[in-house]
Amino acid sequence: MAVDELDTRILTLLIEHPRTSLRECARLLGIARGTLQARIDRLERDGVITGTGPRLSPAALGHPVLAFVHVEVTQGRLDEVGDALAEVPEIIEAFSITGGGDLLTRVAARDNGHLEDVVQRLISIPGVVRTRTEMALRERVAYRLLPLVESVGRTAGAVADPVAVAPAPEKAGAATAGGV
Structure with a gap:
């Protein structure tokens, strides 16, 4: 278009x-x-x-910790894992990607302990092989x-x-x- x-x-x-x-x-x-x-x-x-709709701030909603979690998935289970990720409220975006992993998620958490709980939930999803987490320090370009x-x-x-x-x-x- x-x-x-x-x-x-x-x-x-x-x-x-x-x-x-x-x-x-x-x-x-x-x-x-x-x-x-x-x-x-x-x-x-x-x-x-x-x-x-309005753009909301996860930090203002009590979730100031932002992390990017790479998710490696068992072959053939990408759709199933993607559907399961949609059930995790702290995941505010998820993308299929190329490179080091199969999915990239953007996660908002209350604190580091809560982030660990979210990551543990992701690891327990059938078809998830492993995760790798990178925490955002400061937004440079909104x-x-x-x-x-x-x-x-x-x-x-x-x-x-x-x-x-x-x-x-x-x-x-x-x-x-x-x-x-």
Whole structure:
């Protein structure tokens, strides 16, 4: 799916001002509300926009310890182990990977002891051969997509200038465009 200059401007606005109403977004972009809604619907349908909920902080939820746990799996049991990982609430992401291991999980824990308990739970899953844990010390680059959106816009022949979109005032109770 090609993302054009208008899509890039829409995505930039949604990232920078996720609580702005669709009406206000359309006004700031200089397009009709129906056009904006149709573009957002297409971006969602094509999988470019994958969610609109808030981003939460595991640390603020009482889980400040972040670790990456590599999981080695018995051949032929990857799907089964992946399903079992989905049942562990402290696993906030899991990916099939190449290299040293079969799965990479991102784990949030209350403290080091709790992390050890989570790792022990992972080891007890049928099909898990071994794990290797790496603890995060400090976040150096927070999760972000705006630089990527701007890069895609430039390669599409667009200049995604965030300054071109004026900051929108937040309106209480307004329908929101959603976080991206």
